[in-house]
Amino acid sequence: MLWRFHLRPHWLVLAASVSTAVGLLGSSSSAAVPDPGASTNNDDNEAVYRDGYQGAAGYLPVFHPTPLTAAEATTARTSLYPTSGGKTPSPSNVALEFPDQFKLQIACFGRGLDPRGPYAEPPRAPYLIPGNVAAMTFGTRVLRGGGLYIATSPGGFNNTVTGTPNLNPAAGPIVTEENTAGVYEIALGSDGTCSTIRTVSGGQEKAGANGGPQPEFGDFGQNIDGLSFHDGFLYTDDFSGGPEGARSGPSFSAGRVHRVDPRTGTRVALVANLPSEGDHQNDAFVFFNEAGHTWVEFEQGTTTNSGTVDGEGLGDIPCFDVELTPAGEQFFPFTMGYKRTVHNLPGGAPLVDGSVGPNGGHIVRGTLPCSGSTMAVQADSSINADGTNSTLRLTGWGFRNPYGMVVAPKDVPGVGGELVLTNNDVDVRGQRPLANGGDDVWPFEVNGTPPRNWGWPNQINFSSSADPQFGLGNNQLAGDAGAFTENQARRPATQPAQAIVGEAAIFNYLEDSAGHLFREGDVVNQEIDAEFVPGVSLATVDISADGIDVSSNAGFGGNELLHNFFFAGFGNLEFPLGSVPAARVGKDVRRLKVETTSTGAYVGTVQKVFAHNKTQPGGWKNLNTGGFLGPLDLKFSPSGTSMWLVDFGGFFTKDSGAVGGYRCDPAPGDCANGANDHPDAKVPGSQYGISIEQGAGTSMLWHFMPHNAPPPSAADD
Numbered sequence: 001m002l003w004r005f006h007l008r009p010h011w012l013v014l015a016a017s018v019s020t021a022v023g024l025l026g027s028s029s030s031a032a033v034p035d036p037g038a039s040t041n042n043d044d045n046e047a048v049y050r051d052g053y054q055g056a057a058g059y060l061p062v063f064h065p066t067p068l069t070a071a072e073a074t075t076a077r078t079s080l081y082p083t084s085g086g087k088t089p090s091p092s093n094v095a096l097e098f099p100d101q102f103k104l105q106i107a108c109f110g111r112g113l114d115p116r117g118p119y120a121e122p123p124r125a126p127y128l129i130p131g132n133v134a135a136m137t138f139g140t141r142v143l144r145g146g147g148l149y150i151a152t153s154p155g156g157f158n159n160t161v162t163g164t165p166n167l168n169p170a171a172g173p174i175v176t177e178e179n180t181a182g183v184y185e186i187a188l189g190s191d192g193t194c195s196t197i198r199t200v201s202g203g204q205e206k207a208g209a210n211g212g213p214q215p216e217f218g219d220f221g222q223n224i225d226g227l228s229f230h231d232g233f234l235y236t237d238d239f240s241g242g243p244e245g246a247r248s249g250p251s252f253s254a255g256r257v258h259r260v261d262p263r264t265g266t267r268v269a270l271v272a273n274l275p276s277e278g279d280h281q282n283d284a285f286v287f288f289n290e291a292g293h294t295w296v297e298f299e300q301g302t303t304t305n306s307g308t309v310d311g312e313g314l315g316d317i318p319c320f321d322v323e324l325t326p327a328g329e330q331f332f333p334f335t336m337g338y339k340r341t342v343h344n345l346p347g348g349a350p351l352v353d354g355s356v357g358p359n360g361g362h363i364v365r366g367t368l369p370c371s372g373s374t375m376a377v378q379a380d381s382s383i384n385a386d387g388t389n390s391t392l393r394l395t396g397w398g399f400r401n402p403y404g405m406v407v408a409p410k411d412v413p414g415v416g417g418e419l420v421l422t423n424n425d426v427d428v429r430g431q432r433p434l435a436n437g438g439d440d441v442w443p444f445e446v447n448g449t450p451p452r453n454w455g456w457p458n459q460i461n462f463s464s465s466a467d468p469q470f471g472l473g474n475n476q477l478a479g480d481a482g483a484f485t486e487n488q489a490r491r492p493a494t495q496p497a498q499a500i501v502g503e504a505a506i507f508n509y510l511e512d513s514a515g516h517l518f519r520e521g522d523v524v525n526q527e528i529d530a531e532f533v534p535g536v537s538l539a540t541v542d543i544s545a546d547g548i549d550v551s552s553n554a555g556f557g558g559n560e561l562l563h564n565f566f567f568a569g570f571g572n573l574e575f576p577l578g579s580v581p582a583a584r585v586g587k588d589v590r591r592l593k594v595e596t597t598s599t600g601a602y603v604g605t606v607q608k609v610f611a612h613n614k615t616q617p618g619g620w621k622n623l624n625t626g627g628f629l630g631p632l633d634l635k636f637s638p639s640g641t642s643m644w645l646v647d648f649g650g651f652f653t654k655d656s657g658a659v660g661g662y663r664c665d666p667a668p669g670d671c672a673n674g675a676n677d678h679p680d681a682k683v684p685g686s687q688y689g690i691s692i693e694q695g696a697g698t699s700m701l702w703h704f705m706p707h708n709a710p711p712p713s714a715a716d717d
Contacts, residue, residue: 067655068620073693078169079624080650080695083117087626089647089700094627095614097591101557104611105703108186108194110649112174112697119167119176119697126193128186130204131179132156132649133699135236135284135547135633139229140262143198146187147638149229149262150646150701151236152203154179155222157651160696174696180204181220183227183236183260192703200234201265208265214383217256217269226298228285231379234260235285235296236267239276255282255369256387257298257377270296270379272387275371278303278312280401284547286419287379288407288446295447297376297395299402299421300369306400306465307457307506308332310430310663311688319370319397320530321510321518323357328506331431332663332672332685357510364507366519372456373397374405374421374448395448398532399423400456404548404567404633407446412550412563413596414603418443422545422567425460426470430688431672432502433659434470437461439545441565441592441605442533450527458505459532466503542572543586547633553640556706565592566610568631568645571617573653573692587628588612589645611704623652629698642705649698654691658683 078084131152141147182203189195201208210218255274280301425437571586613627633646661683664671
């Protein structure tokens, strides 16, 4: 089908006055760096915020020269813990955009940051957080001074829960059963720091019963990555495995959505079978009312980086039936399509059903639930015995890694009443490495009526993936076939080629003569906008724009910050980068200010850096400079007069994996078609693996408050 590009007039766009890619192309590497303790305009520190791309002739990807040695990994790990040589996190190491208006406090620390040593006993306030915090929200207060809820994600990058227990970072990764996934309530003392923590559901205590009609789905898996509160209940998700016979695996995915009673911890699964086993998982929640029902809307990420199966054993599930293009046919073992309850298991049937489309390409059947989407279920519905939910509906698709969501208050100019979503775009890795894909902020209808297509993996930001800007440095698009075999190197002179064919579109949606899409071979008879809707590229590539919220009280920064959107920049994972120095973006808080005309018409959005480390971490060897380690979620307090930031904690990349080439596994494994055409570009799937290690227990909760505000005695100010 032909893509028809159109722009709705109220979509967010970056105003020309901000630090866009164009504005930085003339910067030189010798640009003056401001005093790290001073307020800056946030656009002049090139080493920290070099936004945008330099085109196909710009940066080459930056790699670790070699994977970290055991000794280097130990040095990296221990630098994350103050007692082992790392810096102690402190607000004094963070620069604020408005230092005269705000003060910053670390309210809660992870148990790994205890000055007595990681996980010292007995637990002592404010070093109370077990594991690594991925999400937070505010809800019913059970503890005195409580009402602040957090969720831990202990197995995000490595297993910090099972195996040989270890509390000495110099001896190896921290491993303790205390890191088990769970939901907790935190109470604040009179000084604004965490004084008490209560296990609500899951955790080491295994608190909370598995309620509902299918209690076997009620257990949490290895990780929880989304948490919200609505109408008296907490809503949370889990992914990557499930304990206690929770029927996880190829037939029953670990990706689930739960409703949790904040008082008793009882959890009820609303839906399972979410495809959350791969690179990206299910994340945030918003809620809307329709036809007398409350709907729980949630996000689902993709398994792959850019639609091709690299080191993963699973593929992405399209939301509608697609036909592979000649480019898509080149990859291993095809591109998408994994319906776990029928076939397509690793080592089994191929990722297509054998049908051929009108242009001769293989057909991949779409199903629900699907990858790279937003979906919704009724809050009062029940999960079925097979993990499905009959009320499940699609509200948006074509995302790569949708992460944060917030519904803008109706009085926000330009986007009032709409859902605003952050989306993490492509990395330079795998068979289909695409450079310079900026993260996105996209607003659309909260109820997803009609569902709209946001383009992934054939479109990035405003453009087709075949645009030369998404090619690696010094490579040029060579049409729909071929591979560039000259200059890309994973390790010196050994890196297989970038598959140039990979920049081309890899599938097209199937339509009948009336323009209807198909799902599992049947016409989908509902209004669906299948056209690509361009979003807004954030100025920074690889920032990892995650949790997002909107200021709704002038008590936080006055009218200047009222209705600004704030989001957490987690930072890149030191993958090879096509456009920015390694690991020098993110680890900050950004704000987006909506601009309108005098009559209220939407004009654009100005982006600024609200808070950043005075000395920006630059990856190995400079991982911990005493400021933010990994901002991941962000929420305003119920009163709206202060802002909370979840810091997931420290992490580092041991090996950033192969880039480019075609997957070809040793016999009796399969090879991509492209590997047969270009034998010099063969790469075994094992080499695409990326090894990341998180510093267990290095989370923090940061609290931004106006200078004239006293420390809160409760989580709601």
